[in-house]
Amino acid sequence: MALRHYTLDFKLSTAVDSATTVPHLLSIFHEQEMTETVHETNGHGYLGTFVGKNGRLAILRVHSHGLVTVDLQCYEEDNIAQLDNLLNALETKLKMILNGNITRIKRLPALVRGAEVDRYWPTTDDRLLEYDMDQLVYEEDSPYQNIKILHSQQYGNVLILDDDINLAESDLTYTQAIMGNGRESYAGKEVLILGGGDGGILFEMVKQKPKMITMLDIDQKVIDACKKYMRRTCGNILDSLEGDCYQILVEDCVPVLRKYVQEGKTFDYVINDLTAIPISTEPEEDSTWEFLRLILDLSIKVLHPSGKYFTQGNAQTMTEALRLYEEQLKKLSCPVGFSKEVVCVPSYLEQWVFYSVWKK
Amino acid sequence: MALRHYTLDFKLSTAVDSATTVPHLLSIFHEQEMTETVHETNGHGYLGTFVGKNGRLAILRVHSHGLVTVDLQCYEEDNIAQLDNLLNALETKLKMILNGNITRIKRLPALVRGAEVDRYWPTTDDRLLEYDMDQLVYEEDSPYQNIKILHSQQYGNVLILDDDINLAESDLTYTQAIMGNGRESYAGKEVLILGGGDGGILFEMVKQKPKMITMLDIDQKVIDACKKYMRRTCGNILDSLEGDCYQILVEDCVPVLRKYVQEGKTFDYVINDLTAIPISTEPEEDSTWEFLRLILDLSIKVLHPSGKYFTQGNAQTMTEALRLYEEQLKKLSCPVGFSKEVVCVPSYLEQWVFYSVWKK
Incomplete structure (x- = not known):
């Protein structure tokens, strides 16, 4: 049973005395048969907690610098209309008492804590x-x-790997962006996809009749789950691990890339769709950046001189991470040029940066 | 000075006894010199409040049905690293005590309450x-x-009317959608824009050399603010209220629409970019829906028989509001057909429905 947590905040233009505010509010709590405890705050204003029936808890604070905060916790099965009325009564009374001194009133949607389905997925910048x-x-x-x-009303099914939103069925924009946003023609080309277990890139790309797509994804379980539950993204492409112009190898990409380098095999396009911090079975990664650079370096090595490498970068707000990524690009064994573009992926709820990289 | 509010929740597979959990946690609060008050909850588990120095408040609840919640409030100027450590210590200890019984651990980004710049703008479905x-x-x-x-790192400047996010400088997608997503040619056409004070539609449309665009917006202050602060959206188009192929009339659209109807004036396109609940100086609106229908009806009346009416609808999640809107479309004095499409507008953080309407 989840806990609903309501907040109601009054930001004030000047400090207020709790003696002129709190007494007017107490009757509202008493009507709800809530028991007050006043806490000693050592000069930080009034702090009262009110405990009621059914596990209800309210906290009223009149902060000494001009802020009044109310918290109200109740269980999901509680009489929500009654609690709305309680908050309405507090809001109305506070508006009256603080009239002329209010900078902002903020009553946020209730935080639902401990629900069956988790709906809180913070952005990359938290x-x-x-x-x-x-x-x-x-x-x-x-x-x-x-x-x-998870299923979302707006985004369809949403793939979440290690609590990080990866891709939703609504996110064709992501797939298009990592394929170069319609500026490339894949017909007759040799393509290597790193990761891509949701099948989105593969499904869109085979429509263009490339010569051969090789996809390397480490996790059979991701492929199986997406095959079943992400069909708006992958269509029927994951139903078979190989087709006329594609093959899916369920393997760690690093040793396969090394083998391709040794054999001198090259690709017209390499698309890196690995998770932000790629997973590997290799023991040698000293740091995330070194490991990222290893994959980048191997990818550029198997890239045809006139080929292109596409990858997702990071959230637009992660300026330091983006800067560090671009620094890695300067440290590769082969000099490269790059460009980037910012894309709005529906389910991400933050702007996302995609990179194009090529051999100089 | 803002209040930071942290939460840490453990969802459990079975109920736990507070006697086996709480005593292990008390030392963590005592180390921070916080004073405990235990509250009577009438069978709803343990509820302890802990008040510390600098206005710190912690609430620990061991709910009787298998949920442990921690709240921690402190001021923005407090030692945040110390409070992180306190939460880390609680998380580590709880993981140990509840081992094998944990369904989910959730530690959300802190809610910042009473900050100078308000960053919380809920979706249409709250x-x-x-x-x-x-x-x-x-x-x-x-x-x-x-x-x-307000300025946003990702979205540029964001126009907010009556606490409702209207348009950000990043939202060319919105303007394109309400212009028919590139499927229309405005060259040589007569166009009427209702609202549109941010200048986005006007700025994009004049590029196509229409015969004449008439824009009716009631609020000179919106136009002035956007002219100055939303230039990525409006360019220089609001610098003058009229140009070669456009005129901006700062007026309530209803009487102007009535006049056009009387004069028999028609337009090839009517674009309704009014706020979700339009503002009017007319006294006659009995209800929001009646008023919306009045504008719709007048708009369709001034539409050329082969013309098109475009408007934004609502959030995709607002299925009942969308259904009611579509019902209004059936009640107009002239029968109409319509289609809709769902668009991802960067700053909205929810999918948005746009309508195209035409005379049957």
């Missing part, structure tokens, strides 16, 4: 976002990661 | 969203509405 997920469709731990698929 | 706004660029109350422009 901002709070509440999604509209209503069902856990699939969850399993593979040998490599935790895999979840 | 979900909590934290934006990356960092500056209040402009705020004024016009005779019609509260106008705010």
Whole structure:
């Protein structure tokens, strides 16, 4: 049973005395048969907690610098209309008492804590976002990661790997961006996809009749889950691990890339769709950046001189991470040029940077 | 001075006894010199409040049905690293105590309450969203509405009318959608824009050399604010209220529409870019829907028989509101057909429905 947590805040233009505010509010709590405890705050204003029936808890603070905060916790099964009335009564009374001194009144949507389906998936720069997920469709731990698929009213099924939103069925924009946003023709080309277990790139690309697509994804369980639950993304392409112009190898990409380098095999396009911090069975990664650079370096080595490498970068707000990534590009064994573009992927709720890289 | 509010929740597979959990945690609060008060909950588990120095408040609840919640409030100027350590210590200890019984651990980004710049702008269906706004660029109350422009790192300047996000400089997608997503040619056409004070539609449309665009917006202050602070959206088009192929009339659209109907004037395109609940100086609106239908009806009346009417609808999640809107379309004095499409507007953080309407 989830806990609903309401907040109601009054930001004031000047400090207020709790003696002129609190007494007017007490009757509202008493009407709800809530028991007050006043706490000693050592000069930080009034702090009262009110405990009521059914596990209800309210906290009223009149902060000494001009802020009044109210918290109200209740269980999901509680009489929500009654609690709305309680908050309405507090808001109305506070508006009256603080009249002329109010800079902002903020009453946020209730935080729902401990719900069956988790709807809070923060942005990369750690901002709070509440999604509209209503069902856990699939969850399993593979040998490599935790895999979840949740259903959203707006975004369809959403693939979440290690609690990081990967791709939703609404996100064709992502797939188009990592394929170069319609500026490339894949007909007759040799393509290597790193990762891509959701099948989105593969499904879109085979429509263009490339010569051969090789996709390397480490996690069979991701492929199986997406084959079943992400069909708006992958269509029927994951139903078979090989087709006329594609093959899916369920393998760690690093040793395969090394083998291609040794054999001198090259590709017209390399598309790196690995998770932000790629998973590997290799023991040699000293740091995330070194490992990222290893994959980048191997990818550029198997790239045809006139080929292109596409990858997702990071959230637009992660300026330091983006700068570090671009520094890695300067440290490769072969000099490269790059460009980037910012794309709005529906389910991400933050702007995302995609890179194009080529051999100089 | 803002209040930071942290939460840490453990969802459990079975209920736990507070006697086996709480005593292990108390030392963590005592180390921070926080004073415990235990509250009587009438069978709803353990509820302890802990008040510390600098206005710190912690709440620990061991709910009787298998949920442990921790709240921690502190001021923005407090030692955040120390509070992170406190939460880390609680998380580590709880993981140990509850081992084998944990369904989910959730530690959300802190809610910042009473900050100078408000970053919480919920979705239309009342979900909590934290934006990356960092500056209040402009705020004024016009005779019609509260106008705010906030700066966001990702979205540029964001126009907010009566606390509703209207348009950001990143949102060319919105303007393209309400112009028919590139399927129309405006060259040589007569166009009427209702609202549109941000200048986005006007700026994009004049590029196509229409015969004449008439824009009716009620609020001079919105136009002035956007002219100054939304230039990525409006370019220089609002610098003058008229140009070669456009005129901006700062007027309530209803009487002007009535006059056009009387005169028998028609337009090839009518684009309704009014705010979701349009503002009017007319006294006759009995209800929002009746008023919406009045504008719709007048708009269709001034539409050329082969013309098109475009408008934004609502969030995709607002299925009932969308259904009611489509019902209004069936009640017009002239029968119409319509189609809709769902568009991802970067700053909205929810999928948005746009309508095309035509005379049957």
